[in-house]
Amino acid sequence: MEIKEHTQELFLFAEMKQGKEYAFDFFFNYYYPGLCVYAQNMFSLPEEETKNMVQDVFLKFWNDRRKIVITTSVRSYLFVSVKNRSLDYLKKKKRQGTKVEFEGKDFSEEAIDTYVLSELETLFKESLDKLPARCREVFELSRFEGLKNRDIAKQLDISEKTVENQMTKALKILKLELKDYLPLLILFETFHFLK
Incomplete structure (x- = not known):
């Protein structure tokens, strides 16, 4: 993430912490689609479950805004939150006896970027067709x-x-x-x- 973009993101996060809804709306509109694509495909989650989970992450992001401390970027924070939420969901399914496969996957920020970019390229090619x-x-x-x-x-x-x-x-x-x-x-x- 470029320095200018990172600075803008931190400014918007500071605004959100003060209760400015426009800043939260920006993060939601900017990251929601990619978070859904990421959770749905990386963890093989059902579409409806994915949407609910990502919306829950954003709800918690808004409700806990005053106590959240972000050391990397809002983007990383949201992707890690969705990753953790997805893994919790899969662990719960596993306890209930449903077969799940998520071990061995690379969840680094670089891997997430590569994965989301690959999904976007596929969507673009389909649209071009x-x-x-x-x-x-x-x-x-x-x-x-x-x-x-x-x-x-x-x-x-x-x-x-x-x-x-x-x-x-x-x-x-x-x-x-x-x-x-x-x-x-x-x-x-x-x-x-x-x-």
């Missing part, structure tokens, strides 16, 4: 190959206006498909070409 063929072709030539509109128009034998229309359509569809994950996409800055 939903674009109409010409729309996808124009998007990929523009964003992946870095071609200008006039070069795309020439290569595909279409007008520049058609290229602009197809790009607008592609971005609109992708942003709609990925709307729940946009804060995470921005966080990882991997999908800057959606701008």
Whole structure:
């Protein structure tokens, strides 16, 4: 995490500790999707159970805000909280006789980042597959190959206006498909070409 981003996060956390709801809303909107993806896939938890668990983590985060001390980052704190909550859930299931597998998994911050990024890339590819063929072709030539509109128009034998229309359509569809994950996409800055 960059120093500037870390400083902003600490400022928002200080604001939240004073009861400023906008700061809590920021953390919730920014991290909720990724925490759900992480818990659901890393621990093979049911979707509904995952959502409830992550919401409970945020509820506790808000209720205990005055006594929470964060030494790393809010992001790390939330991911570790969800990890611990998930492991508690799995241990409870194991005691009840349900077979669970979670031993041997890497829960370091780097592993969490890699995992969440991998999930986001999969979601992005699935969303890209939903674009109409010409729309996808124009998007990929523009964003992946870095071609200008006039070069795309020439290569595909279409007008520049058609290229602009197809790009607008592609971005609109992708942003709609990925709307729940946009804060995470921005966080990882991997999908800057959606701008």
